[in-house]
Amino acid sequence: MYIPLAASPVYRGAKTSVGVTGLQITFDRAEVRYGEKTALEALTLALCERRIGVIGLNGSGKTTFARLINGLAKPSSGSVSLDGLDTVKDDKAVLSKAGFIFQNPANQIILPIIRDDIAFGPKSRGVKGAALNQAVDAALARFGITHLAARRPHELSGGELQLAALCAVVVTAPELVIFDEPTNQLDIRNRAMVKAAIEGLEQQAIVISHDLDLVADFERVLVFHQGRIAFDGEAAEAIAHYREIALS
Numbered sequence: 727m728y729i730p731l732a733a734s735p736v737y738r739g740a741k742t743s744v745g746v747t748g749l750q751i752t753f754d755r756a757e758v759r760y761g762e763k764t765a766l767e768a769l770t771l772a773l774c775e776r777r778i779g780v781i782g783l784n785g786s787g788k789t790t791f792a793r794l795i796n797g798l799a800k801p802s803s804g805s806v807s808l809d810g811l812d813t814v815k816d817d818k819a820v821l822s823k824a825g826f827i828f829q830n831p832a833n834q835i836i837l838p839i840i841r842d843d844i845a846f847g848p849k850s851r852g853v854k855g856a857a858l859n860q861a862v863d864a865a866l867a868r869f870g871i872t873h874l875a876a877r878r879p880h881e882l883s884g885g886e887l888q889l890a891a892l893c894a895v896v897v898t899a900p901e902l903v904i905f906d907e908p909t910n911q912l913d914i915r916n917r918a919m920v921k922a923a924i925e926g927l928e929q930q931a932i933v934i935s936h937d938l939d940l941v942a943d944f945e946r947v948l949v950f951h952q953g954r955i956a957f958d959g960e961a962a963e964a965i966a967h968y969r970e971i972a973l974s
């Protein structure tokens with residue numbers, strides 16, 4: 727039987743890649759309320775691992791937590807920072823450091839042609855001409871989707887859409903990429919494709935997922951339950967803890 731913990735648990739020392747860390751993500755009593763509803767209870771936490779998984783039941787606060795990290799959501803009280811940059815006060819700098827891939831990537835591909843959508847980010851940062859073409863070509867090639875460049879989003883499979891959205895984020899050179907359920911509704915082949923893309927990513931990654939295989943090799947996994955962290959530590963232990971919560 728799962729016994730809820732009274733406060734955010736102490737991080738239980740998951741394996742970390744020696745000497746290789748990502749951005750320092752700091753939650754300082756950060757809380758999110760929507761009217762009467764507390765989506766995330768006051769959270770104090772420091773994260774710097776390169777692969778961080780976030781798991782938990784529907785409505786447990788995972789997306790709210792992830793959106794706080796790049797400033798898509800604002801804390802009702804407390805603060806969140808990325809390498810010392812406040813996600814509210816320094817929102818533009820934070821957005822350029824941390825990219826976010828939404829649950830439904832079709833919603834974030836805004837231009838009718840994939841290539842144009844991937845070019846949009848660097849273009850709006852002043853990259854143009856040959857440099858822009860080179861950056862887009864390199865991103866497409868990096869994720870093996872050069873052949874999809876001239877297509878429209880509705881002509882892509884779910885896995886291809888994820889890769890296109892990832893391309894559009896990575897081309898702007900963020901240091902961190904946050905994925906919200908990247909393998910949701912994908913078949914085994916597409917899941918493997920997205921998993922490989924995340925594994926090969928140079929950037930630090932935070933992955934929210936109900937697909938436990940996806941985070942099974944991650945350095946650190948957080949388990950959310952009822953708006954707070956019920957477990958924080960090594961992947962196998964975190965998954966076992968989550969199963970206990972889910973099946974109790």
Ligand SMILES: Nc1ncnc2c1ncn2[C@@H]1O[C@H](COP(=O)(O)OP(=O)(O)OP(=O)(O)O)[C@@H](O)[C@H]1O
Nearest residue numbers: 760763764765782783784785786787788789790791
């Ligand atoms: N904009 C909002 N207004 C009101 N309530 C919200 C809002 N966003 C989230 N919530 C509530 O906050 C709680 C946490 O939601 P959140 O989306 O963070 O959960 P989640 O763990 O990501 O869920 P799922 O796995 O279903 O995506 C839920 O009860 C949800 O209904």
